[in-house]
Amino acid sequence: MTLKxxxxxxxxxxxxxVLSAAPSVASAxxxxxxxxxxxxxxxxxxxxxxxxxxxxxxxxxxxxKPLLKVLDERKRRIQEGVDRAAEAASAxxxxxxxxxxxxxxxxxxxxxxxxxxxxxxxxxREELEARARADAEGIVDRARAEVALERDQAIEALRRxxxxxxxxxxxxxxxxxxxxxxxxRLIDQVLADGQxxxxx
Amino acid sequence: xxxxxxxxxIALMVGGFLFVKGPSPAIIIAPEHIFDIGPLxxxxxxxxxxxxxxxxxxxxxxxxxxxxxxPHGFSGAVEAVVSGFYGIIVGxxxxxxxxxxxxxxxxxxxxxxxxxxxxxxxxxxxxxxxEVGHGDKQVIFKEATIAGMKVAYIxxxxxxxxxxxxxxxxxxxxxxxxAPAKAGETTMAAAKPAEHAEPIQYSxxxxxxxxxxxxxxxxPLAIAIFSFIFVEYxxxxxxxPSYLKKFFNFGALMRGKPxxxxxxxxxxxxxxxxxxxMVSFTFRLFGNxxxxxxxxxxxxxxxxFVLVDIFFGxxxxxxxxxxxxxxxxxLVFAQTAVSHHGGDDHGEAHGEGHH
Numbered sequence: 165m166t167l168k169x170x171x172x173x174x175x176x177x178x179x180x181x182v183l184s185a186a187p188s189v190a191s192a193x194x195x196x197x198x199x200x201x202x203x204x205x206x207x208x209x210x211x212x213x214x215x216x217x218x219x220x221x222x223x224x225x226x227x228x229k230p231l232l233k234v235l236d237e238r239k240r241r242i243q244e245g246v247d248r249a250a251e252a253a254s255a256x257x258x259x260x261x262x263x264x265x266x267x268x269x270x271x272x273x274x275x276x277x278x279x280x281x282x283x284x285x286x287x288x289r290e291e292l293e294a295r296a297r298a299d300a301e302g303i304v305d306r307a308r309a310e311v312a313l314e315r316d317q318a319i320e321a322l323r324r325x326x327x328x329x330x331x332x333x334x335x336x337x338x339x340x341x342x343x344x345x346x347x348x349r350l351i352d353q354v355l356a357d358g359q360x361x362x363x364x
Numbered sequence: 365x366x367x368x369x370x371x372x373x374i375a376l377m378v379g380g381f382l383f384v385k386g387p388s389p390a391i392i393i394a395p396e397h398i399f400d401i402g403p404l405x406x407x408x409x410x411x412x413x414x415x416x417x418x419x420x421x422x423x424x425x426x427x428x429x430x431x432x433x434x435p436h437g438f439s440g441a442v443e444a445v446v447s448g449f450y451g452i453i454v455g456x457x458x459x460x461x462x463x464x465x466x467x468x469x470x471x472x473x474x475x476x477x478x479x480x481x482x483x484x485x486x487x488x489x490x491x492x493x494x495e496v497g498h499g500d501k502q503v504i505f506k507e508a509t510i511a512g513m514k515v516a517y518i519x520x521x522x523x524x525x526x527x528x529x530x531x532x533x534x535x536x537x538x539x540x541x542x543a544p545a546k547a548g549e550t551t552m553a554a555a556k557p558a559e560h561a562e563p564i565q566y567s568x569x570x571x572x573x574x575x576x577x578x579x580x581x582x583x584p585l586a587i588a589i590f591s592f593i594f595v596e597y598x599x600x601x602x603x604x605p606s607y608l609k610k611f612f613n614f615g616a617l618m619r620g621k622p623x624x625x626x627x628x629x630x631x632x633x634x635x636x637x638x639x640x641x642m643v644s645f646t647f648r649l650f651g652n653x654x655x656x657x658x659x660x661x662x663x664x665x666x667x668x669f670v671l672v673d674i675f676f677g678x679x680x681x682x683x684x685x686x687x688x689x690x691x692x693x694x695l696v697f698a699q700t701a702v703s704h705h706g707g708d709d710h711g712e713a714h715g716e717g718h719h
Contacts, residue, residue, distance in 0.1 A: 202581045202650075203394030211410050212586030219417050219475055220590070224467045227424035230431040231446055232463070238433050 327351055373670050380669035389489075389661040393654070395580040396571030398493045408492065408572055409580030416482050416577060420474060449473060456692070457699050465698050468594045472587055473691035476578065480653060480683030483576020484676060489661060492572040578653035578686075581646060588645035591694040592638070599701030607701070611635040641697065645690065652686050 330351055395407035427442035435443055449470055454462035482488075577583045599607045609615070613631040616624025656679045663672045 201393065204581050204585070207404060208395065208407060208410060208580065208582035209586055211404070212413065212580075212583045213589065215410075215413050215417050216471075216475065216586050216590055219420060220468065220471050222421045223424050223471050223474070226421070226428040227442075227446065228467045228470065230428045231443055231450075232466075234431045234433055234443065235447055235450070241433065 323355070327355065330354075376669040377667055377671055381667050384668045385665070389665050391658055391661070393579075395575065395582075396492075398571050398573055407580065408575040409577050409583060412482065412488075412574045413479065413577040413580075413583060415574070416475070416479050419482070420478055446470060446474075453695060456695055461699065461702060464598065465594075465695055468590070469691045469695050469698075472591065472694055473687050476587065476649065476690050477684060477687035479577035479583070480687060481680070483574075483579070483653065483657065484660075484679055484683065485574070488574045488576060489572045489657070490574075492570045492574075576653055576657050578649050579657050581650045584649035584690075585642070585646045587649075587690065588642040591645060591690075591697070592642050595694065595697045595701050596638075598698050602702035603704065611638070641693075645693070649686050649690055652682055656682050 331347060334347065334351075395409040397405050398408050398411060399406050423442060427439040430437070430439040431443060432439070450462070450466055453466050453469055456462070457465055609631075611631045611634050613627040614624070616627050618624070660672065660675055660679060663675045
């Protein structure tokens with residue numbers, strides 16, 4: 165309480181006292197049987213005024229001030245809490261939307277990655293298949309060539325063996341007479357005519 | 365079971381009526397003197413009001429010092445009550461004005477309420493100081509004492525009491541009663557001893573140490589004066605000097621309009637009604653509480669048990685209503701004083717309708 169309103173209220177109090185007490189006192193003085201018989205008396209009134217003043221001051225300082233402060237403080241805090249809750253709710257909904265967006269993005273990305281991986285895998289499989297097929301063909305070709313070579317060699321060996329056999333057989337049949345070179349020539353001719361190596 | 369209860373209640377009422385007669389109560393309007401502090405004559409209502417103020421201040425200090433944002437315990441309860449009343453005030457007068465008016469209105473309400481309820485406690489009008497030669501219409505008195513405390517002068521029938529059969533007759537030793545001067549008033553008691561040559565008998569009463577505060581006309585008057593002062597103060601600070609125009613309205617007359625005399629007359633009426641509020645405030649509260657006290661005293665004299673409880677309940681209600689009416693009327697007058705007055709003031713008309 166600043167000084168000025170206090171002084172003003174004190175002045176008002178004095179004024180009110182004078183205003184209110186004057187007629188009563190006057191009438192009490194005029195007819196002492198009237199209002200005085202109801203128990204009105206100035207010391208009693210002053211005592212009650214003082215009483216009430218004390219009560220006003222004490223209650224105001226001790227009770228109403230802290231009470232109003234607490235009420236205001238509580239109101240402020242509740243307001244703050246409500247504001248904060250609204251803020252939190254809006255933040256929560258924003259973050260939910262954000263997280264949903266992120267999730268959607270991630271899902272799309274995942275789908276893309278899977279698709280890419282599947283493509284790559286398919287390509288790889290085809291490549292591998294092609295290579296494997298080529299390898300297999302190479303192996304078969306080589307094997308075929310080897311078989312052909314071995315057959316030719318076997319045929320050659322057989323022919324030589326057979327020629328030897330035929331010569332020895334002919335020697336045995338004819339016993340001699342023919343020199344060796346003539347024989348060989350004869351045999352070769354027979355063989356060439358016989359076309360043994362051509363078939364097969 | 366129900367029958368037993370009903371029987372017990374009736375037995376209590378009848379038995380109380382027949383056998384437990386207290387002393388017939390003396391109805392005295394003025395507060396009684398009980399002791400002195402220096403030059404100050406302390407009356408019982410004054411003493412009781414000190415007790416009430418002390419209780420309220422203690423409650424306020426205890427509750428106010430432990431007030432916290434999270435309400436708990438005793439201060440939480442006090443806070444709930446006071447802030448509930450604060451809510452009513454703000455609801456009537458609005459936030460800004462309600463805050464200005466609150467401390468005075470609430471103090472009026474809680475002081476009147478506490479005084480009225482304190483006046484209903486059983487120690488009121490029971491024990492106190494012997495006051496000889498005070499009561500007038502009673503006959504002869506015997507002093508009753510319980511545990512060293514003087515509780516009553518019991519009137520006894522002079523015919524029943526002959527000479528030595530009445531050892532408790534006694535002449536007052538206290539000079540304060542101005543016994544010889546008042547002896548003439550104590551009619552029968554004074555007349556009796558002349559025949560029998562007994563010691564002179566005096567009428568006498570107990571001035572109770574506690575008596576409901578508002579049975580003393582000074583107490584409501586003091587609160588009414590404060591109500592008046594604060595209403596005018598708020599009106600002046602809210603409206604400035606233009607507030608006084610309500611009472612001293614010479615404007616139209618000065619401008620040469622003869623009908624302006626009506627404004628002057630209306631202002632005069634306003635002024636008188638403003639002052640008469642104090643009187644109506646005072647006697648509304650005083651009358652209600654004093655009548656209540658007389659009612660309670662007579663009922664507890666006639667039917668000491670059970671039936672009197674109904675009247676205690678009634679007085680609880682009256683005490684609350686009177687406190688509320690006093691506070692709310694002050695609030696309404698204050699609200700009228702601070703608002704710009706276009707038409708005439710209806711506040712008093714509302715006020716008189718209440719009681």
